[in-house]
Amino acid sequence: MSNLSGKVAIVTGGTAGIGAGIAKLFAQKGANVAIVGRNEERGRKVLQAIEGSGVKGLFVQADVGLKEDTIRYVEAALSAFGGLHIMVNNAAVIHQANVVDTEEEDWERIIRNNLTSCFLGSKYAAKAMIEQKQGGRIINVSSIHATLSEPSCSAYTAAKGGIESFTRTLATELAPHKITANILAPGATYTELTTPMYTPAVKEALFKRIPLQDIAEPEDIAHAALYLASNESRYMxxxxxxxxxxxxxxxxxPGAVYWEE
Structure with missing residues (x-):
């Protein structure tokens, strides 16, 4: 069983959905957890759950796409907990519009909040980990839509594809410091944002494509993150x-019959 006792984790976008699921599970496994997000009310609720697991928690209200805010939340975690061992870059926003209708400012906002935030979080977390000389774990959350197209979400899919390429280079650069960098690519997942989208018609269409005929819960993604955060994944x-x-x-x-006679 994975154990994170004595570890310190930062989870961006940790106030809801997948990020909240990851933060809560890490806390249950013994980590002190700093969550980063914009919504203070949600942040306080997740913080209460973290501390209810008997560990220390911290909520930092920040814009993850800004350098100064990234430095601030990393320094806040270091000050509160005395170190940093796990960085989860999970924060994301989405904008729906066809390519020809996407304004440049919307494109730049999505790239900044999804991809640039991942770069900034990785950079400043890695600096802290390198200085500690204890190794570390960086987990960057992508999406299956870095591989599959998602109509009307070109900026989002571009950012997620960028996260995957960036993480592979990051992993190579940080390997000498025993810091691993890996990617999570969730599919359909129930969150506060997505649940209303999963109407009966949408679920019927999804289940024709998803062999397990189910939609993930945030906890399903969190358990994969736990593996990547733990010592069990040290060689990955x-x-x-x-x-x-x-x-x-x-x-x-779906629905086709192969090898009909």
Whole structure:
């Protein structure tokens, strides 16, 4: 069983959805956890759950796409807990518009909040980990839509694809310091944002494509993050865990009958 006792983790976008699930599970496994987000009310609720696990927690209200805010939340975690061992870059926003209708400012906002935030979080977390000389874990959250197209979400898919390429280079650079960098690629997941989208018609269509015919809960993604954060994954870096019920790998044709006589 993975144990994070004595570890310190930062989780961006930790006030809801997948990020909250990761933060709570890390706390249950013994880590002191700093969550970063914009919504103070949600942040306080997650913080209460973290501290209810008997560990220390911290909520930092920040814009993860800004250098100064990134430095501030990393320094806040270091000051509160005395170190940093695990960085989870999970924060993300989405904008829906066809490519021809996407304004440049919307493109730049999505790239900044999804991809640049991942770069900044990785950079300043890595600096702290290198100075500690204890190794570390960086986990960057992508999406199956870095591989699959998602119409009307070109900036989002571009950012997620960038996260994957960036993480592989990051893993190579940080390996001499025993800091691993890996990727999580979730598929359909129930969160506060997405649950209203999963109407009966949408679920019916999804289940024709998802072999397990189910939608993930945040806890399903969190357990994969726990593995990447733990010592069990010490020899894994620059890799990706896809948690999607088999969506991406399935090459079958739903409803088709093969080899009819």
């Amino acid at each position: 870096t620059g890799s990706m865990l896809t948690i999607d019920g088999g969506y991406v790998m399935d090459g079958s044709l």
